[in-house]
Each structure stands twice: as C-alpha cells, then as structure tokens.
Amino acid sequence: MASALVELIRRDIIAGEFLPGTKLRIKVLAERYDAGPIPIREALSRLSAVGLIDAHEQRGFWVAPISAAELNELLALRKNLEYEALKESVAHGNYEWEAQLLAAHHRLVHHSAAAGIQGKDPTVVGPEWDKAHKAFHIALLAGCKSRWQMRFINTLSDQMNRYRHLSIHGGYSHQRDIDGEHKDLLEAALARDVDRACLLLDEHLTRTVEFALLALSKRGDL
Structure with missing residues (x-):
C-alpha cells in the first residue's frame, strides 16, 4: 500500500498538483488517495x-x-552524472540496447503525434507523453551498468521535471523543436558519436532549465 501511495503522491507533486510550500494535511490526503493515515505518513x-x-x-x-x-x-549535478552514463552507454551498448532505444524513441514520436505537438514545445501533453519522454531518456543511458548512478540520475530527473511542470502551469509557452532534439540525440547515440551525443544532451538539458527559469521568473514564482 505504501509503495503505491509513494508513486501516486510523487507523481502528483512532480506534475505540480501540490504547489511548493503547500502543507500536506494527512486527513486531506487520506481522503484524496482513499488510504489510512499511517500509510500516508509512511509515504510522505x-x-x-x-x-x-x-x-x-x-x-x-x-x-x-x-x-x-x-x-x-540540479542541472549541474545531472549533467555530470548523465555525461558519464551516456559515454558508457554509447561505448558499450549492444544490439539489444540499440533496439530498446529505437523502440523508446518510436513510442515518444507516437505520443508526440497523438498530442499534436510534433515540431513544437510540449507545453501540456499529459502523463502518456511524460512517461514516454522519461522512458526515452532512461533507454538512452541504459548501457550504463552503475545501479547507483542511474538511481541518482532518476532522482535528479524527477526534481527537474517538477520545475518543468510548474513552469507550464501558467500557460507560458515557447518555440522549441523538442522532437528534433530527441531525434538528434538518438542518431548521435546510434552512430556512437560520444562527443556529439554529450553536446546535444548538454544543450537539451540546458534549454529545458532556461525556459523553466524564464517562465517561473515571469510569474514571480522565483
């Protein structure tokens, strides 16, 4: 029960359902998630x-x-960890890694098309695109065999995704070919071009943070 609650509450915090600084009242959460107070406290x-x-x-x-x-x-830490993971993944990823990466990218493109955002910034696209997006980035680094490194990357990714979701809640949008960025990353990784893949990843992550900071600052949230 607690594990399921952890995932539900984690998802809602990252999605911006609970704003920063909000007091989380046990009784309210128990009603929202149809759970008892003890599992709620454990999840929190x-x-x-x-x-x-x-x-x-x-x-x-x-x-x-x-x-x-x-x-x-968060950006600086994530870059440091993901660069090393990407280098290892590109250098040592096998045929199975390539197949899984291609499949993850195909699913991401499918959800982009379904949401009508191909060639655009995915301002508000829903949980299916989010899930496919995260899966693509995980597949990109899946050739890295360090369990702890991937665990830390996942934690940093969740934290940064919270900022991204909060930044789009006010309807702020910008021009960005997110599908093109993912396609370029895919091609560089499959070509085993480590330097280009790392450069593209740097630009991809930096651009996300720059847009989030701009949107949150304009709304007065930072």
Whole structure:
C-alpha cells in the first residue's frame, strides 16, 4: 500500500498538483488517495528522503520549496552524472540496447503525434507523453551498468521535471523543436558519436532549465 501511495503522491507533486510550500494535511490526503493515515505518513516520510517533501518533527509535512539556485544546482549535478552514463552507454551498448532505444524513441514520436505537438514545445501533453519522454531518456543511458548512478540520475530527473511542470502551469509557452532534439540525440547515440551525443544532451538539458527559469521568473514564482 505504501509503495503505491509513494508513486501516486510523487507523481502528483512532480506534475505540480501540490504547489511548493503547500502543507500536506494527512486527513486531506487520506481522503484524496482513499488510504489510512499511517500509510500516508509512511509515504510522505519516504518522499522526504528524496527531497520532494520537507518533514518537520511535530509540525508535519510540506511540499519542498523551489529556487533558481536549486534548479541550477540540479542541472549541474545531472549533467555530470548523465555525461558519464551516456559515454558508457554509447561505448558499450549492444544490439539489444540499440533496439530498446529505437523502440523508446518510436513510442515518444507516437505520443508526440497523438498530442499534436510534433515540431513544437510540449507545453501540456499529459502523463502518456511524460512517461514516454522519461522512458526515452532512461533507454538512452541504459548501457550504463552503475545501479547507483542511474538511481541518482532518476532522482535528479524527477526534481527537474517538477520545475518543468510548474513552469507550464501558467500557460507560458515557447518555440522549441523538442522532437528534433530527441531525434538528434538518438542518431548521435546510434552512430556512437560520444562527443556529439554529450553536446546535444548538454544543450537539451540546458534549454529545458532556461525556459523553466524564464517562465517561473515571469510569474514571480522565483
């Protein structure tokens, strides 16, 4: 029960359903997720361990705040970890890795077409595109065999996705060929061009953060 609750609450925090600094009231969450207070508390405690929730003894739980400094720190850490993972993945990924990467990209393109965002920025596209997007990035790095490295990357990715979702809630949009960026990443990885793949990944992640910072700053959220 607690594991399912962790995933549900994690998903809703990342999607911006709970805004930064919001107090998470056990009774309200128990009703929302149709669960008892003890599993809710356990789930919140587990999410505090990955930085999505702030837990204060005797005072309860709050959604973690956001800041420009934190987002830039997340970006720097994610780049460092993903560069090394991508280098290993491109260098050592086998035929199975290539097949899984192609399949993940195909699914991502399918969901982009279904959402009508091919060649555009995916401002609000729903959970299916989000799931396919995350799966593509995981497949890109799947040739990396360090379990801990991938675990840390996943945590950083969740944190950055929270900022991305919060940045689009106000309807702010921008011109960006996100499908083109993913296609270029795919081709560089399959061509085993490590330098180009790392450069494209750098640009891809940096662009996401720049747009998020701009949107959140314009709304006065940072």
